[in-house]
Amino acid sequence: MNPKNRKPSLVLISFFVAIIFTSGCLDLLGTDANEYRIPYSNASGSRITLINNESAKDPSWDELVLFLEADDTEKNLYEVDSFVCGDFAEMLHNNAEASSIKAGWVALTFEDWDPHALNVFNTTDRGRIYVDCTRSNVSGNDEEDILLCNQDKMAYLVPGKVYGTISIDKVTSIDYGFYEDYTLNWGLLKMEYKAYSLEVSEHNKVVEAYNVTVETHHKDIEAYEGAVGGRTVISDPLEYTRLSEMQLKIIDKGKELYVIQQEINANKKILDGWVDELDSEKDKIGCYWEPFGVVLATDVYW
Numbered sequence: 001m002n003p004k005n006r007k008p009s010l011v012l013i014s015f016f017v018a019i020i021f022t023s024g025c026l027d028l029l030g031t032d033a034n035e036y037r038i039p040y041s042n043a044s045g046s047r048i049t050l051i052n053n054e055s056a057k058d059p060s061w062d063e064l065v066l067f068l069e070a071d072d073t074e075k076n077l078y079e080v081d082s083f084v085c086g087d088f089a090e091m092l093h094n095n096a097e098a099s100s101i102k103a104g105w106v107a108l109t110f111e112d113w114d115p116h117a118l119n120v121f122n123t124t125d126r127g128r129i130y131v132d133c134t135r136s137n138v139s140g141n142d143e144e145d146i147l148l149c150n151q152d153k154m155a156y157l158v159p160g161k162v163y164g165t166i167s168i169d170k171v172t173s174i175d176y177g178f179y180e181d182y183t184l185n186w187g188l189l190k191m192e193y194k195a196y197s198l199e200v201s202e203h204n205k206v207v208e209a210y211n212v213t214v215e216t217h218h219k220d221i222e223a224y225e226g227a228v229g230g231r232t233v234i235s236d237p238l239e240y241t242r243l244s245e246m247q248l249k250i251i252d253k254g255k256e257l258y259v260i261q262q263e264i265n266a267n268k269k270i271l272d273g274w275v276d277e278l279d280s281e282k283d284k285i286g287c288y289w290e291p292f293g294v295v296l297a298t299d300v301y302w
Contacts, residue, residue: 038301040107040117043084048105050301051094056102061126063101068168071095074133074151085134089117092133096121105301106130108163113293116163118155120300126174130155132165136289149287163292170286186288189281196274203267210260217253224250 036050059067073092076083089105096103096119104120118132132155153165156179164179172178224246234240 036301038105040086042087042090043080043082048086048090050090050105051097052302053097053100053102056097056100058122058124059101061123061129064121064123064129064131065168067096067099067101068131068133068152071099071133071152074135076135078135084117086117088134089119092119092131102302106157107299107301108157109296109299110163110293111296113163116292118157129174130157131168136165153289157295157298159295159297161295163295165289165291167286167289182285183291185285189278189285192278192281196271196278199274200271203264203271206260206267207264210257210264213253213260214257217250217257220246220250220253 034052034054036052037047038050040048042048071092073088073095076088076091078084078088093103093105102122104122106118106120108116108118110116116132116134118130118134121129121131123129132153133151135151136153150167150169152168154168154171154174156164156166156176158176161176164183166179166182170182224243227243227246228234234243
């Protein structure tokens with residue numbers, strides 16, 4: 001899913017429906033399992049079904065991260081007609097419960113965005129953690145870049161504020177202020193990349209001009225060598241003077257091109273160092289996930 005081109009989809013059952021579906025007690029995982037159908041549907045139109053494990057417990061932060069690392073829910077492709085955010089959240093919930101980790105399924109509504117689904121965990125050491133494993137696109141990147149990004153994302157969910165996510169392996173704080181700093185740092189990094197791109201563009205213009213001059217220089221050398229014709233002695237004084245002047249111009253142009261070449265190489269080294277620093281900072285910050293919209297309300301099911 002590319003948040004810039006396609007908003008996350010979740011099929012909602014109208015909030016005005018009078019009948020609310022309650023949990024059933026189908027013994028699908030043994031005596032400690034309950035099947036709980038909630039008033040939301042997945043991409044196929046089937047009711048979202050949460051399979052709870054009565055033995056499941058709240059995890060620590062480290063236990064949650066280890067579970068997410070082992071779980072493959074985020075590897076599913078987002079398909080509007082077959083697997084959307086509600087399906088991702090349903091699968092992650094049920095996988096967590098099967099691993100004895102208590103999980104919640106969350107429906108989000110926004111002021112200016114389509115509804116979305118994700119998960120919630122009450123960790124024993126860091127409190128409530130929202131997790132969004134819906135496969136998303138990375139801003140300005142292709143599929144190859146997406147594969148390098150951790151699709152298990154911590155969601156920063158505060159009513160009245162923009163909903164944002166950060167790859168969970170890059171999270172060092174659950175405070176919304178951390179997300180705001182992250183967004184600011186990414187904005188600054190994007191500006192740096194833009195400045196770098198402009199410098200690269202100017203550098204390439206210099207290289208192109210240099211290459212044209214080198215090509216002309218080679219033609220001048222060929223013309224000189226053709227005029228000399230392999231002779232080692234020029235008897236005609238006028239011809240000798242003319243050829244000597246051609247030779248001196250070629251030598252001077254060669255020296256000039258050498259200086260330009262050295263400047264180009266030096267500037268390339270600077271640009272290479274610059275982009276290495278930018279890429280290092282990008283790796284440190286992590287992938288940038290476009291925010292959705294301002295959170296209006298949440299609906300949580302355990």
